[in-house]
Amino acid sequence: MNKPLKTPPPYPIASVDHALRAATILQLEGGATVAQLAERLGVARSTAHRILAMLVYRDFAVQGEDRVYRAGPVLELAAHSQSLVSRLRAAALPHLHRVVGLLDETANLIVRTGDTVRFIASVECLQALRVGSREGMVFPAHRTTAGLLLLAELTDGELEEVYGPGRQRDRPADGPDLAQLRTELGRMRRNGFAVNKERSERGLVAVGVPVRGRDGTALAGLSVSMPSVRYDPQRLRSLVATLEAAAHAVEKELADQP
Structure with missing residues (x-):
């Protein structure tokens, strides 16, 4: 019928x-x-x-x-598979809560589409002075921790497709300096993590790591955000280690899914 x-x-x-x-x-x-x-x-x-x-x-x-x-x-x-976005969010949420429990700072999961990123999950900490939930919000990719990490996965040609001449026609004033961006992305690629000091918002510092799929491709970025007055560079390695453990746990859950 x-x-x-x-x-x-x-x-x-x-x-x-x-x-x-x-x-x-x-x-x-x-x-x-x-x-x-x-x-x-x-x-x-x-x-x-x-x-x-x-x-x-x-x-x-x-x-x-x-x-x-x-x-x-x-x-x-919509260029992202909605099923992938929903699976990412479901797999990550318990681990975001665990990160917040360990670090007492707000944790986020972010995906990239072109030159923008969207926060698909956000768990706030309980401190009075804290970074609020960014879930559902859209930011320029080159101004966020996770966005930079995901851009670092691109080849020079792919990066040119995103930020080359004429590509930023809708937001020309906000486009990055491509040569400077390449240098920054190279450093992040070597480090395996990114630190954003008031790049996206004044008074905010964020640290992030990538979440990878079975083939090693970065699917999303997992980050923790905090007021800059509370950021201690001496804790950076500890922050990164906690985030990497959470990212690996999310990756394992995704890999175990049919």
């Missing part, structure tokens, strides 16, 4: 439908101007503009200097 066609809901909400259709157009077709989207949706330009403004606000879209709207970080995350 053929599967029945989708039945529209009895009380459709036009504004929601327009927003979902707009997001789909940006994701599948690469981009659109306000006028193009208004024509596609059959709405006024002012309505299309309001829809796009909300998509930008929620990171579903970005607007380039050419005034074209394109898929934002949330939609780019």
Whole structure:
């Protein structure tokens, strides 16, 4: 028997439908101007503009200097297998809690998509002065600990694909100096860990290590974040050792899954 066609809901909400259709157009077709989207949706330009403004606000879209709207970080995350993201999160959460119990600092799990990263899990510590949960938030990859670790896995050619000339059209002011970034990534590649001192947020220090798949590819970054006033460089090796133990435990759980 053929599967029945989708039945529209009895009380459709036009504004929601327009927003979902707009997001789909940006994701599948690469981009659109306000006028193009208004024509596609059959709405006024002012309505299309309001829809796009909300998509930008929620990171579903970005607007380039050419005034074209394109898929934002949330939609780019679809490049990751959702099953992989959910499996990563499920495998990591118990170990994030264990890290927080040992270090009494906030722990995070992060994945990269292009030049951005998304925090897919975050467990806060109980200290009064602490780094809050970043779960669901999106940051430029080169400004976060885990993002740098994941970028360090790329070849020069792959890094050029992410940050080369013309690649940062949507966020030109935030693009890194590529030569300097290569030097930093080389150091992190040798060390096997990364330290972020107020690079993403003032007053915050983070230390991170990669979480690898069966083939050795870095799938995510596992990090611990703390107020900079509490960071002691003398504890760095201990922090890294605790994170590496947690990362290896997550890797083992992933490897044991069918």
